Amino acid sequence: MINSEIFSPFKGEFDEGEISFFHKLDPRVKMGFVVGITLLCAFIQSNILLGLLVLLVIMMMILSNTLTKVGKFLLIFILFCALAIFLTFIITGNLLYAMKHFIPFFLRFFVMISTGLLFAFTTPPQKLAQSLEKMKVPTSVTFTLSIAIRYIPTLAREASAIFKALKLRGVKISTWDFIKKPGYIYRGMIIPLIIRSIKLSDEIAIAAESRGFCISNDRSSLNEVEFGMKDYRFILLIIFISSCFLILDASISFKF
Amino acid sequence: MKESRFTTRDLAFIGMTLALMYIVQTITILGVSALTPFDAAKSIVSAFFVSIVIAIGLAKVGKIGTFTIIGIINGIICGFILPAFLPLLPTAILGGLAADGVTKMLYGEYGSRNSLVTACGVNQLVMTMVILTIPLLFGFSTMILSSAIIIVSALLCGGLGAAGGLVGSKIVDELRKAGAITD
Numbered sequence: 001m002i003n004s005e006i007f008s009p010f011k012g013e014f015d016e017g018e019i020s021f022f023h024k025l026d027p028r029v030k031m032g033f034v035v036g037i038t039l040l041c042a043f044i045q046s047n048i049l050l051g052l053l054v055l056l057v058i059m060m061m062i063l064s065n066t067l068t069k070v071g072k073f074l075l076i077f078i079l080f081c082a083l084a085i086f087l088t089f090i091i092t093g094n095l096l097y098a099m100k101h102f103i104p105f106f107l108r109f110f111v112m113i114s115t116g117l118l119f120a121f122t123t124p125p126q127k128l129a130q131s132l133e134k135m136k137v138p139t140s141v142t143f144t145l146s147i148a149i150r151y152i153p154t155l156a157r158e159a160s161a162i163f164k165a166l167k168l169r170g171v172k173i174s175t176w177d178f179i180k181k182p183g184y185i186y187r188g189m190i191i192p193l194i195i196r197s198i199k200l201s202d203e204i205a206i207a208a209e210s211r212g213f214c215i216s217n218d219r220s221s222l223n224e225v226e227f228g229m230k231d232y233r234f235i236l237l238i239i240f241i242s243s244c245f246l247i248l249d250a251s252i253s254f255k256f
Numbered sequence: 257m258k259e260s261r262f263t264t265r266d267l268a269f270i271g272m273t274l275a276l277m278y279i280v281q282t283i284t285i286l287g288v289s290a291l292t293p294f295d296a297a298k299s300i301v302s303a304f305f306v307s308i309v310i311a312i313g314l315a316k317v318g319k320i321g322t323f324t325i326i327g328i329i330n331g332i333i334c335g336f337i338l339p340a341f342l343p344l345l346p347t348a349i350l351g352g353l354a355a356d357g358v359t360k361m362l363y364g365e366y367g368s369r370n371s372l373v374t375a376c377g378v379n380q381l382v383m384t385m386v387i388l389t390i391p392l393l394f395g396f397s398t399m400i401l402s403s404a405i406i407i408v409s410a411l412l413c414g415g416l417g418a419a420g421g422l423v424g425s426k427i428v429d430e431l432r433k434a435g436a437i438t439d
Contacts, residue, residue, distance in 0.1 A: 034336065034340075115340075119337075119340065120336065143271075144267045144270050144325055145329045145332060147275070148275045151271065151275040194431065213264060215263075
């Protein structure tokens with residue numbers, strides 16, 4: 001029922017062969033990269049430059065060995081874009097008009113979503129939480145974030161197991177039943193899942209407190225996240241590329 | 257009134273609520289994205305189901321600030337991990353802050369049915385309003401997404417969010433009777 005591949009970025013385990021330069025960057029640098037690219041997308045007006053930015057992001061995905069994984073998620077977005085253009089074409093009867101209205105918007109969103117997914121597929125969630133802690137984000141947020149990220153795949157598996165248990169007991173729920181008999185879902189799925197999550201949260205709290213965890217104290221970590229030379233080099237490279245794009249955008253007036 | 261500091265147990269339960277909420281959100285939004293290019297439909301479909309889960313989390317923790325924590329973390333997850341769309345970060349934070357603010361002013365804390373309904377409604381209303389305005393700033397066609405659609409969608413989401421909060425509070429009542437949730 002629940003495809004665990006949907007939640008694959010939350011597993012945070014990489015094989016030796018798939019670790020690239022992008023995986024090794026400090027998560028704070030990558031977060032800055034995502035924010036920077038999003039802002040750059042908002043400023044750039046030229047469609048050609050937006051297209052170049054799309055190519056740059058695709059190149060980064062190839063270099064970081066994430067193109068196949070990210071591609072699956074981008075397919076949903078591309079399908080959405082195609083549908084929007086098709087519907088506008090049906091309404092207006094003018095394909096050029098539909099494309100003129102949607103292409104700049106979709107190019108921008110493609111870049112934003114791709115860079116976000118690039119970050120997600122190259123950063124272990126625990127490192128993200130550690131980086132936020134280094135950025136002085138309160139422990140209450142980082143601790144909760146760690147738990148949420150860690151338990152998303154677990155709860156998805158639990159939901160799948162509950163669904164299978166229902167099937168074993170002879171309750172067959174079709175997609176139509178979700179609408180027709182919501183009580184089935186409520187009694188059979190939601191209540192057991194909530195009770196399970198209450199139990200799990202109690203166990204986590206007891207385990208954390210028994211290991212000396214305290215919300216007000218600073219936490220230490222076995223594997224600290226640190227800035228290195230490669231991070232500074234990447235920051236300089238991105239600043240240089242962004243400046244080039246902004247200068248080109250200001251000086252070139254051609255559009256798609 | 258409950259003590260205002262968050263305990264480890266509170267935070268652990270907020271974390272589990274977020275995990276559950278994320279699963280519900282992903283399944284409903286992915287289902288709708290594949291079927292319609294109408295952006296507002298995603299918010300409308302997920303509003304009800306997500307609010308049920310949030311209401312349960314709010315009722316168990318009961319402290320003002322819970323919705324802001326939920327907003328920040330949901331924003332970080334949706335903005336940086338999946339669907340990795342950065343504008344969702346400020347949207348989720350604003351939604352959480354608005355819900356906490358309104359509940360603090362009207363009820364003081366979470367717990368009563370009305371406080372859950374109001375908080376979930378306000379959160380969905382603000383979030384939908386913000387997230388549907390962002391595409392217009394990035395040049396989305398006003399022919400597809402006009403301000404009238406944004407307002408109607410936001411009101412619809414607010415209503416569905418409140419309905420989700422109501423269903424959530426009923427589930428909480430049942431769980432309290434069964435002894436699964438204790439104050």
